[in-house]
Amino acid sequence: MEYTVGQRWVSHADAQLGLGIVVDIDGRRVTLSFPAVDEERTYAIDTAPLTRLRFKEGDHVATIDGVELLVTGVIEDRGLLLYRGTDHHDEEVVISELELNAFVQLTTPQQRLLNGHFDRNDDFALRVATLDHLDRLQRSDARGLMGSRTSLLTHQVYIANEVGKRHSPRVLLADEVGLGKTIEAGMIIQQQLLTGRSQRVLVMVPESLLHQWLVEMLRRFNLRFALFDAERLAEADGDNPFESEQLILCASDLFQGQDTLKAAALAAPWDLVVVDEAHHLAWSESGSGEDYQLVETLAARSRGLLLLTATPEQVGQASHFARLRLLDPSRFHSLEAFQAEEQGYRALSAQVEALQANEIPADLPEDVDTTEGADDIIKQLLDRHGTGRVLFRNTRAAVRGFPERHLHRYPLTPPEQYTHAVVDVDEKLHPERPFIDDSWLGFDPRVNWLEEKLKSLRPQKVLVICASADTAVALEHHLQMRAGIRSSAFYEGLTILERDRAAAYFADDENGAQTLVCSEIGSEGRNFQFAHHLILFDLPLNPDLLEQRIGRLDRIGQQSDVEIHVPYLEGTAQEVLLDWFDKGVNLFTDSCSAGNMIFERFKDRLLPELNQRSGEFDALIADTQTFTASTREELREGRDRLLELNSCKPSVAEPVIEQILADEQADTLQDYLESLCDSFGVEHEFHSEQCLILRPTEHMLTGHFPHLGEEGTTVTFSRDIALAREDLRFLTWEHPMLVEAMDMVHSTELGNAAIATLKLKGIPAGTMLLETVYTVNCVAPRELQVERFLPLSPMRLLVDARGKDLAELLPHQRLNDRVEKVKKPTALAIIKQVHDDVDAKMRLASAQAEERLAGILGAAEATMREELGAELARLEALRAVNPSIRDEELDHLRHRIEECAIHIQHANLQMQALRLIITT
Numbered sequence: 001m002e003y004t005v006g007q008r009w010v011s012h013a014d015a016q017l018g019l020g021i022v023v024d025i026d027g028r029r030v031t032l033s034f035p036a037v038d039e040e041r042t043y044a045i046d047t048a049p050l051t052r053l054r055f056k057e058g059d060h061v062a063t064i065d066g067v068e069l070l071v072t073g074v075i076e077d078r079g080l081l082l083y084r085g086t087d088h089h090d091e092e093v094v095i096s097e098l099e100l101n102a103f104v105q106l107t108t109p110q111q112r113l114l115n116g117h118f119d120r121n122d123d124f125a126l127r128v129a130t131l132d133h134l135d136r137l138q139r140s141d142a143r144g145l146m147g148s149r150t151s152l153l154t155h156q157v158y159i160a161n162e163v164g165k166r167h168s169p170r171v172l173l174a175d176e177v178g179l180g181k182t183i184e185a186g187m188i189i190q191q192q193l194l195t196g197r198s199q200r201v202l203v204m205v206p207e208s209l210l211h212q213w214l215v216e217m218l219r220r221f222n223l224r225f226a227l228f229d230a231e232r233l234a235e236a237d238g239d240n241p242f243e244s245e246q247l248i249l250c251a252s253d254l255f256q257g258q259d260t261l262k263a264a265a266l267a268a269p270w271d272l273v274v275v276d277e278a279h280h281l282a283w284s285e286s287g288s289g290e291d292y293q294l295v296e297t298l299a300a301r302s303r304g305l306l307l308l309t310a311t312p313e314q315v316g317q318a319s320h321f322a323r324l325r326l327l328d329p330s331r332f333h334s335l336e337a338f339q340a341e342e343q344g345y346r347a348l349s350a351q352v353e354a355l356q357a358n359e360i361p362a363d364l365p366e367d368v369d370t371t372e373g374a375d376d377i378i379k380q381l382l383d384r385h386g387t388g389r390v391l392f393r394n395t396r397a398a399v400r401g402f403p404e405r406h407l408h409r410y411p412l413t414p415p416e417q418y419t420h421a422v423v424d425v426d427e428k429l430h431p432e433r434p435f436i437d438d439s440w441l442g443f444d445p446r447v448n449w450l451e452e453k454l455k456s457l458r459p460q461k462v463l464v465i466c467a468s469a470d471t472a473v474a475l476e477h478h479l480q481m482r483a484g485i486r487s488s489a490f491y492e493g494l495t496i497l498e499r500d501r502a503a504a505y506f507a508d509d510e511n512g513a514q515t516l517v518c519s520e521i522g523s524e525g526r527n528f529q530f531a532h533h534l535i536l537f538d539l540p541l542n543p544d545l546l547e548q549r550i551g552r553l554d555r556i557g558q559q560s561d562v563e564i565h566v567p568y569l570e571g572t573a574q575e576v577l578l579d580w581f582d583k584g585v586n587l588f589t590d591s592c593s594a595g596n597m598i599f600e601r602f603k604d605r606l607l608p609e610l611n612q613r614s615g616e617f618d619a620l621i622a623d624t625q626t627f628t629a630s631t632r633e634e635l636r637e638g639r640d641r642l643l644e645l646n647s648c649k650p651s652v653a654e655p656v657i658e659q660i661l662a663d664e665q666a667d668t669l670q671d672y673l674e675s676l677c678d679s680f681g682v683e684h685e686f687h688s689e690q691c692l693i694l695r696p697t698e699h700m701l702t703g704h705f706p707h708l709g710e711e712g713t714t715v716t717f718s719r720d721i722a723l724a725r726e727d728l729r730f731l732t733w734e735h736p737m738l739v740e741a742m743d744m745v746h747s748t749e750l751g752n753a754a755i756a757t758l759k760l761k762g763i764p765a766g767t768m769l770l771e772t773v774y775t776v777n778c779v780a781p782r783e784l785q786v787e788r789f790l791p792l793s794p795m796r797l798l799v800d801a802r803g804k805d806l807a808e809l810l811p812h813q814r815l816n817d818r819v820e821k822v823k824k825p826t827a828l829a830i831i832k833q834v835h836d837d838v839d840a841k842m843r844l845a846s847a848q849a850e851e852r853l854a855g856i857l858g859a860a861e862a863t864m865r866e867e868l869g870a871e872l873a874r875l876e877a878l879r880a881v882n883p884s885i886r887d888e889e890l891d892h893l894r895h896r897i898e899e900c901a902i903h904i905q906h907a908n909l910q911m912q913a914l915r916l917i918i919t920t
């Protein structure tokens with residue numbers, strides 16, 4: 001080709017130079033200036049590694065003055081090109097190639113192929129594989145659920161799958177103590193982040209759980225939360241600190257009395273707000289707590305809200321209702337109506353049972369559409385008249401497989417010193433409290449008993465819980481100093497760091513403490529299931545608190561039966577309360593979600609007994625037993641059964657689990673990772689079955705590979721190995737290493753242009769085949785989540801000389817195995833020859849792909865209308881029974897449907913990869 005001064009060429013040897021301009025031609029040499037890097041280079045004309053840059057109709061180009069042009073025509077004038085096109089005001093402009101911006105990036109496959117920027121065939125194959133995997137993952141039912149380092153438990157997977165998929169995940173996670181609510185929340189957060197539904201998450205937890213949350217999120221979900229405490233906030237430089245990070249974890253107490261801080265948290269946008277131990281959010285008709293008010297305002301501004309509590313009614317039923325209202329104000333609009341509805345749960349449960357047996361009960365509520373199938377009718381019933389879509393509660397009984405709990409009672413003789421001092425109930429239950437010094441340690445028989453018990457249980461770990469920090473500190477001090485028992489204390493006076501050290505010392509198997517003495521803050525949320533002996537040095541009045549205490553040990557991961565030891569002073573309030581919990585409510589061996597309600601019912605009879613046991617006590621125990629039995633029965637037949645139906649559907653969760661396991665068991669991920677490593681210059685070495693060692697090398701393509709440490713990283717593809725070996729990375733399709741590496745392939749040009757030769761029987765040598773891969777490109781705001789309905793949908797075509805598509809005859813894999821690479825000079829020579837032919841074939845391929853696109857878009861729109869339409873129908877139906885649903889809510893959803901439809905209709909094709917194949 002002839003060179004003319006002013007022409008634009010690119011170096012196919014060094015794409016970083018940008019777009020060059022011919023500035024001089026001198027005999028057999030040509031000189032180009034490369035303004036982007038401010039360099040001039042001179043080449044021998046015969047061997048110059050240069051390709052003429054020639055844009056075509058439909059290309060987008062930019063000038064040095066920043067004008068963006070859509071090319072509509074190209075005119076050649078004395079060796080120079082003039083581009084005609086329209087700018088962003090839709091005005092027609094003509095520019096000379098001299099005006100082109102030198103910072104051109106030749107990234108489209110055609111531009112790169114025709115300008116001689118070829119990739120290796122392996123990179124081409126990697127690109128195609130990446131697109132296929134991305135598309136498969138977008139379509140997968142297990143999307144967002146594959147990456148957690150957890151056992152796949154049915155009830156958790158069900159909840160995460162059900163909630164994580166929602167556009168507005170607003171739920172109360174209220175599984176019984178220790179069934180994995182934190183894990184469920186982590187799974188939901190992870191799914192929301194991975195699918196792009198959420199980006200900014202605020203988690204608020206009691207201070208004593210900060211570190212545990214931080215560690216669980218990182219080690220189980222690869223989620224790196226920023227911990228906001230007073231120290232971190234002090235470093236803020238004037239800007240809103242809550243806008244400086246995407247994932248923030250803080251203590252709920254942080255906001256106590258801090259109006260400026262609250263304003264800052266409220267000013268930041270959140271997609272998802274999570275509140276752990278949410279029973280602390282107190283509300284009553286006469287007023288609500290400061291923390292409730294803060295969460296109420298956050299809840300109104302955030303699309304998603306997760307509230308976690310094992311004991312939703314711990315501070316009363318009104319507060320429980322008030323929290324449900326934060327989640328779904330349209331469904332929970334009146335406390336009275338809610339209470340009335342609860343009375344009807346048993347009848348509702350009977351209707352559900354009939355429906356499950358394929359009968360249609362005669363007395364179904366009027367708003368239920370009986371033309372639907374039984375499953376749908378049940379869903380409508382649960383949603384509109386049952387516990388709603390917002391409440392999830394799994395029970396030990398339903399989850400199964402939990403060890404038993406055994407109570408051991410130790411009567412002790414009350415000392416003289418305690419018999420006079422007692423005035424109120426609190427003091428009767430905790431008689432050591434009035435002693436300002438530690439003298440009570442000397443005569444309280446529980447202390448000596450504790451010492452002996454711990455010695456007899458040695459070396460087994462024992463968790464000791466008492467109500468107050470003072471008691472915990474005194475006891476621990478005594479055990480450590482006087483009794484020589486390795487112990488540690490856990491109470492509110494310690495800093496977060498000290499508390500975590502204490503807990504870690506207790507957890508340490510080899511050189512750790514035998515016992516941890518906790519004040520009440522240790523009875524919530526913490527994981528101590530490595531121990532199976534619990535000593536309750538005293539008892540709380542609130543049954544839910546007792547359940548929380550036992551739950552420290554009786555939780556997922558507990559391998560042995562839980563032994564609960566309770567020392568008590570005979571003939572005192574302690575014995576009365578112990579009897580009532582043990583014989584009346586049977587709380588020690590059987591958890592009960594109605595504990596608080598039962599307490600409220602008998603409080604007026606129980607409290608006087610605590611003061612002075614009377615002849616009525618036996619009757620109280622008998623009445624409590626009868627009431628507890630009937631309440632348990634009522635719940636089992638009514639609310640709990642409805643909740644069970646809502647909270648875990650094995651028929652939904654099990655296929656998802658199977659899907660995840662099948663993906664893990666196949667070698668596909670390992671094979672794909674190895675080809676990624678080969679393309680990016682990362683070394684991989686066999687470590688052991690299902691484990692690889694990855695190491696960076698000096699020849700890395702990008703100088704960096706995501707989540708690969710400088711020293712290398714050992715990874716495993718096996719969930720079982722990952723659960724047993726904390727030191728190995730658990731690689732799944734959703735691990736950030738894979739997600740980011742796949743994104744690197746997808747969003748760059750790697751592998752998008754290649755050239756190869758192929759021996760093919762029956763086809764004359766020199767025939768050209770063009771292998772093209774298109775994906776569907778839909779530009780839409782992320783919050784619309786259009787990719788749910790319209791995934792990448794890669795389309796592969798293999799166009800022969802006559803424009804026929806041979807893709808099915810010659811699948812990609814088969815072709816890959818047989819193509820041979822072409823040396824660069826030969827490749828450049830081929831490109832020069834077939835330049836125009838490639839253009840023509842590409843037009844043919846594009847036309848065929850366009851035809852398929854229409855079908856894909858039509859199907860996507862139909863699915864979207866069906867899914868979102870069902871959501872709209874639910875809201876419309878709810879409004880029929882609940883006038884507080886606002887028109888705006890319905891309008892918003894209708895608007896979303898139409899917005900999605902518009903974006904789907906405007907989706908276009910994007911050519912992702914192009915390979916020129918010449919038969920030999």
Ligand SMILES: Nc1ncnc2c1ncn2[C@@H]1O[C@H](COP(=O)(O)OP(=O)(O)OP(=O)(O)O)[C@@H](O)[C@H]1O
Pocket residue numbers: 149150151152153156175176177178179180181182183184309310524525526527551552555556557
């Ligand atoms: N799927 C799982 N795989 C492995 N470990 C799990 C799984 N689910 C829960 N666990 C472990 O079980 C324990 C209890 O889980 P978690 O803390 O999430 O329960 P919780 O319901 O939030 O408890 P609480 O009611 O006490 O707040 C934790 O140690 C957690 O790591």
